[in-house]
Amino acid sequence: MKRTATWLAPIAGLAVSLGCWAGCGDTTGGARVAFDVAAAGPSDATGGALTFMSPQGYRVTLDRARLYIGALYLNQTVPTSGAQETGCIRPGIYVAQATGSLWVDALSPQQQPFATRGEGIASEAKAGELWLTAGDIQRIDDNTVIVDAAGTAQRGGQSYPFEAQLSIGRNRLIPSMDPAYPGTNPICKQRIVSLIPTDLIPQEGGTLLLRIDPRRWFDTVDFSQVPKVQDSPALYRFSNRNDNPADLSLFNNGIRSRSGPYSFSWQGT
Amino acid sequence: MLLHAMQTSCITKQGAAAWPIRWTLALLLALGVHSTVARAADKPAPVLSPPQPxxxxxxxxxAAAREARKSARVIVLATxxxxxxxxxxxxxxxxxxxFDSAALSAARRWRFSPARSDGKPIESQVQIPFLFHAPVELAETAPSPSPVLAPPPPVVPANEAPVERATVTEDRATRARPDAASTPSRDNASAEPTRAVAETAASKTSFASTITSKRLPPASRGAADFHVEIGALSAVPRKNASEALKLVPGILLTNDGSEAHADQVFLRGFDAREGQDIEFSVGGVPINESGNLHGNGYSDTHFIVPELIAALRVIEGPFDPRQGNYAVAGSADYELGLSQRGILGKFSAGNFGTLRALLLWGPKGAREGTFAAVELYETAGFGQNRDGRRATVMAQYEGRSAAHLYRITAQAYIASFHSAGVLREDDYRSARLGFFDTYDTRQGADTGRYSLSGLLESRVGSLLVRNQAYAIARxxxxxENFTGFLLDTQEPTQSLHGQRGDLIDLQSMAGTFGARGSAHLSGDIFHQTQEIEVGYFARGDLVTNSQHRVEAATxxxxxxxxxxxxxxxxxGLYVDFNLRPYRYIALRGGxxxxxxxxxxxxKCAVQSVAHPSRENPPGDASCLSQQDFGKYREPIQRSTTTGSAVMPRASLILGPLWGISAAVSYGQGVRSIDPYYITQDAKTPxxxxxxIDAGLSFARRLGPIDLSLRSAFFQTRVDRDLIFSQTAGRNLLSNGTTRIGSASAVRVIGGFFDLAANLTYVRATFDDTGLLIPYVPDWVFRFDGSLFGELPWDKLRIRGKAFRGTLAxxxxxVSPRPLPQGERSNPIAVTDLNATLGIWLFDLGIVATNLFDVxxxxxxxxxxxxxxSQPFPTLVPMRHFSAGAPRQVLFSLSVQIGGGR
Known part of the structure; x- marks a missing residue:
């Protein structure tokens, strides 16, 4: 302690005492905030069918693209490439959450509010999480449809009318390949789209907006590998299992992609 | 020397110039002076008069001695x-x-006009010599006490400096203790009782009388040193010993555990948690538990029966070299005693199924420090999962011989309580849970404490030697469950699991043994008493701690x-000086x-395995013994290290001049590191x-009342603070912090009232960010008041006996406290009331805590x-609270048998 500070203590104490009778408005820093939470499709969507060219060379027309979001969270954790994910709940401080479930029409550019308001703290968020579940994040036997999409993909004169109704349960469970690590792949890791890069600070009264671009779900999908389930009219349906390359592409590289389909932004105050 | 002391007092009274008083009073007012607890060292010496037969x-x-025809002399010491x-x-x-029996029998039937201090009757001791002359022929009796042929020896040990101590005789039951801080000459470690010899001559006899006073505390360390005589304020409702701390400024007590869980103490801007930053002791025996996993220095004072607290010394800062480990925010030492002799039985019953039985025994004729107490307590609790029960036994014997004082104290305490823990504010707001509900009914505490201590004080010439030894089992x-289902991480080596629950089950068993002692030497230099004390403190702790997480389902x-x-x-070793170069200047410290x-x-040093064996995976084991494909490694690890600290402390005290003293104190204190953070040979942080503390105090008897005021400003900086983490369930290290503020207190004592109030402001911030330290209250105000005496209405007398009554x-x-995330808590304003009415042996009482049911x-x-409580995990910080108790009413009936009130 500096000597001057030591001997000035009584004087400073007097000043503080006299000046702060009603409190000095000091703070511990930060603030707890409540805000609206909404999700929407891409801003260039029209609300109707969405047509686009996928990187795989398919001209895709999406007639339906819905995603069930159980909850979303924002965390201070900075995404690190190659970092091994651990449990369902990440270390670090969660700065925002919205626990009201929502079916999001990803073809609509309109904001679709969550059932409950979001809450959090006014602190910088670096990563977002989407919890794609209708209930217990660890429940294995759960057939709730999380993704409901339909449309037509065309390439080289071949048309692939398709639909996808994906669930995340035992069908997505990845058994441990190493008996030494029985807990490597908990089902929650299949259900959580995690570490979506984000950079925002929640504020009181604003709106946390999640934009979902369903076009990016199909970036790596080769529709020719989608099982054909009906001839007339033709219909290709994603298998909803991990045993099909197209399904894996849609699920792992599309729906669960941390970058591309999803983006968070802050609107309002 | 008594004359000298009294002359000094007179000089003080007469020679006090008006201008410094006015200036001092003006400064007091300017500073917003509020108070202090009286230490009547600032008071003029009381006028003493001996008892008269x-x-x-x-x-x-x-008759049995007649045949021997023997003469004898017996000296009886009568209280x-x-x-x-x-x-x-x-x-x-x-x-x-x-002969002894005959003398004792006669002495019991003597009556006296009592000794007086400033005209007020006080307890005293007299020597009555009985001379038995050999009977002539068949003489039936010898007139005794016949005129004494030679004056009997005084009871005061020859080596005890008697005179100046006569200035501090006090009646503990009704007065604040003199302020040793400004007593011109006093004995730091005086083997009690301090006595004054007042030779007197009764008609037809002569005897020596000694006016007893209570044991003096060590010399005051300035405005931050509070020695509180509980006195009539003992009638103010207090559930436990911790609540006596509220008599000093800046104390806030909270408890998110139960009545078997130590109270969380805030002192002068320190969140001392359960004692980590305050050195707690009872009669010099440490209470802080070194190495307790829940908090290093954890101090649970529930084992102290509140009725046995005679006095409390709180130093709000590390200003006395006697203060040791944990005296970062300060120290608190409880002095036990029972002023009433005889047997007191008290039974209380009230709402929430609360029952309390108390038995106090103060053997007649024994010293105030001799007592025994048994307490049984049970409650169903004021809400879910708040039931509990406890039993306490405390016994102490205090004796004295010519030059020795000895004391043996034994204590046992067991308690078992459930606790409700905390609630989320959003769950309460949405009516998912009631205000007094709980999430987890497995929360609670089972505790005990057993201790034995012995004290010996001996005086050799002007040297007073004090030694104390103790042993404690705890x-x-x-x-506790602060977080619900949040912390159970899925490790790759574990079987798949969900959140199994965060209930912490912490076990601790501590054995503490130690000793402390001092040698105190005093003498006169420059016509002033100069003192030096050298002391030691030695303590060893054997502690086992473990903490488990418990699965909610099973x-x-x-x-x-x-x-x-x-x-x-x-x-620890210390040297302490009390130097007084001039009558109004004292330099104390060392x-x-x-x-x-x-x-x-x-024993659980290895909790992860980088490359577990496929053939023998660790599974869910917590403390692992294998890594590197089976390469064996014991999961245990021993670490040893040491640390030392040198802490200078000093106080400069000016006065008292017309009852006013000014003081500046500086000191350093340390808190030893939590064993959890120990690493081999690493420098112990x-x-x-x-x-630093600077303040003014005023203590003086003004007509029929004793008035004391004190106000101080302080600044404290801690280089490595501990902040509690609900997530970890324990204290975690943080950065440096600074507190600055003021503390003030007032106490007014009269013949039928005792009033005390204190107010503290503090601003506590982190050094690196300047942000407030969460949970530390800015403002704390406390009032204690007691009215007592006989009811004046004659119609209420029964057979001439008046009712006695107490209203306390x-x-x-507590102003809104800063919370994390820039929020403020709700204020706290709680009133407690106690009323008693008694006659003869009986007292009826009613105690209402939280009178207005806030x-x-x-x-x-x-x-x-x-x-x-919600469909998905709640992961962001949210407001939680522990509910304060609603109005609780206890009716009591007490019976006092034997002894005197």
Whole structure:
């Protein structure tokens, strides 16, 4: 302690005492905030069918693209490439959450509010999480449809009318390949789209907006590998299992992609 | 020297110039002076008068001795109560049986006009010599006490400086203690009782009388040193010993555990948690538990029966070299005693199924420090999961011989309580849970404490030697759940699991043994008493701690988080000077040095395996013994290290001049490191505090009242603070912090009232960010008041006996406290009331705590938790609170048998 500070203590104490009778408005820093939470499709969507060219060379027309979001969270954790994910709940401080479930029409550019308001703290968020579940994040036997999409993909004169109704349960469970690590792949890791890069600070009264671009779900999908389930009219349906390359592409590289389909932004105050 | 002291007093009174008084008073007012607890060292010396015999009863020459025709002399030491009755007798100089018995029998029937201090009757002791002359022929009796041929020796040991101590005689029951801080000459470690010899001559006899006073505290360390005589304020409702702390400024108590869980103490801007930053002791025996996993320095004072607290010394800062480990925010020492002799039985019953039975025994004729107490308590609790029960036994014997004072204290305490823990504010707001509900009914505490201590004080010439030894056993089990289902991480080596629950099951067993002592030398230089004391403190702790997480579904532990065995040592030496170069100037202080040793065996040091064996995976084991494909490695690890600290402390005290003293104090204190953080040979990081305190005090008897005021400003900086983490369930290290503020107190004592109030403001911030330290209250106000005496209405008398009554109240206000995330808690304003009415042996009482049934949050916290009250985990920080108790009413009936009030 500096000597001057030591001997000035009584004087400073007097000043503080006299000046702060009603409190000095000091703070511990930060603030707890409540805000609206909404999700929407891409801003260039029209609300109707969405047509686009996928990187795989398919001209895709999406007639339906819905995603069930159980909850979303924002965390201070900075995404690190190659970092091994651990449990369902990440270390670090969660700065925002919205626990009201929502079916999001990803073809609509309109904001679709969550059932409950979001809450959090006014602190910088670096990563977002989407919890794609209708209930217990660890429940294995759960057939709730999380993704409901339909449309037509065309390439080289071949048309692939398709639909996808994906669930995340035992069908997505990845058994441990190493008996030494029985807990490597908990089902929650299949259900959580995690570490979506984000950079925002929640504020009181604003709106946390999640934009979902369903076009990016199909970036790596080769529709020719989608099982054909009906001839007339033709219909290709994603298998909803991990045993099909197209399904894996849609699920792992599309729906669960941390970058591309999803983006968070802050609107309002 | 008595004359000198009294002359000094007179000079003080007459020679006090008006201008410094006015200036000082003006400064007091300018500073917003509020108070202090009186230490009447600032007061003028009281005028003492010895007891006078009004009824002599001669002893009968024992028939059994007639044949021997023997002459004998027996000196009886008689205790004369304030009402003039002889309440105790003992043989001071024996002539053997049957002469002793004859003398004692006669002495019991003497009556006196009591000794007086400033005209007020007080207890005293007298020597009554009985001379038994050999009977002539068949003489039946010898007139005794016949005129004494030679004056009997005074009871005061020849080596005790008697005179100046006569200035501090006090009646503990009704007065604040003199302020030793400004007593011109006093004995730091005086073997009590301090006495004044006042030779007097009664008609037809002569005897020596000694006016007893209570044991003096060490010399005051300035405005931050509070020695509180509980006195009539003992009538203010207090559930436990901790609540007596509220008599000093800046104290806030909260408890998110139960009545078997230590109170969380805030002092001058320190969140001292359960004692980590305050050195707690009772009669010099440490209470802080070194190495306790829940908090290093954890101090649970529930084992102290509140009725046995005679006085309390709180130093709000590290300003006395006697203060040791944990004296970062300060220290608190409870002095036990029972002023009433005889047997007091008290039974209380009230709402929420609360029952309390108390039995106090103060053997007649024994010293105030001799007592026994038994307490049984049971409650169903004011809400869910708040039931509990406890039993306490405390016994102490205090004796004295010519130059020795000795004391033996034994204590046992067991308690078992459930606790409700905390609630999320959003769950309460949405009516998912009631205000007094709980999430987890497995929370609670089972604790005990057993201790034995002995004290010996001996005087050799002007040297006073004091030694004390103690042994303490302390089992404890805590079960707390602050976070619900949040912390159970899925490790790759574990079987798949969900959140199994965050209930912490902490067990601790501590054995503490130690000793402390001092040698105190005083002498006159420059016509002033100069003192020096050299002392030691030695303590060893053997502590085992473990902490498990418990599965909510099964109640089984599923993870060992910590498993430590600690052997801790602390040896400290100090030297303390009390130098008075001039009558109105005192320089007190010295230096203390402590060496801490740590030997910690971590039995769960290995909790992860980089490359587990496929053939023998660790599964869910917490403390692992294999890694690197089966390469064996014991999961244990021992770490030893040491640390030392040298702490200078000094106080400069000016005065008292017309009752006014000014003081500036500086000191350093340390808190030893939690064994959890020990690493082999690493330099032991201390939490080190530097404090400065400057203040004014005024203490004086003004007509019929004693008035004392005190106000101080302080600054304290801690280089390495501990902040509690609800997530970890324990204290975690943080950065440096600074507190700055003021503390003030006032106490007014009259013939039928005792009023005290204190107010504290503090601003506590982190050094690196300047942000406020969460949970520390800015403002704390406390009022204690008691009205007592006989009811004046004649119609209410029964057979001439008047009813006695007491009306006492306590009021606490705590301003909104800063919480994490920039929030503020709700304020707290709680009033407690106690009323008693008694006659003869009986007293009826009613105690109402939280009189106005204010629904308040005792503790409020912002952190993340998930108690499964919503469909998805709640992961962001949220407001939590522990509910304050609603109005609780206890009716009591007490019976006092024997002894005097």
């Amino acid at each position: 009004v009824e002599h009863v001669p002893a009968t020459y024992p 004369v109560a304030a009402n003039g009755e002889v309440t105790a007798v003992e043989v001071s100089e024996s002539a053997g049986e049957p 089992p404890m089990r805590l079960r 109640g089984n532990p599923y993870a060992v988080e910590t498993d430590l065995e600690s052997r801790l040592g602390d040896i 230096v203390r040095a402590d060496l801490f040793t740590y030997d910690v065996l971590d 201390f939490a080190s505090a530097q404090s 109240a306590g009021f606490t206000y 629904q308040y949050r005792l503790g409020e916290y912002n952190y993340a938790s998930d108690f499964g």
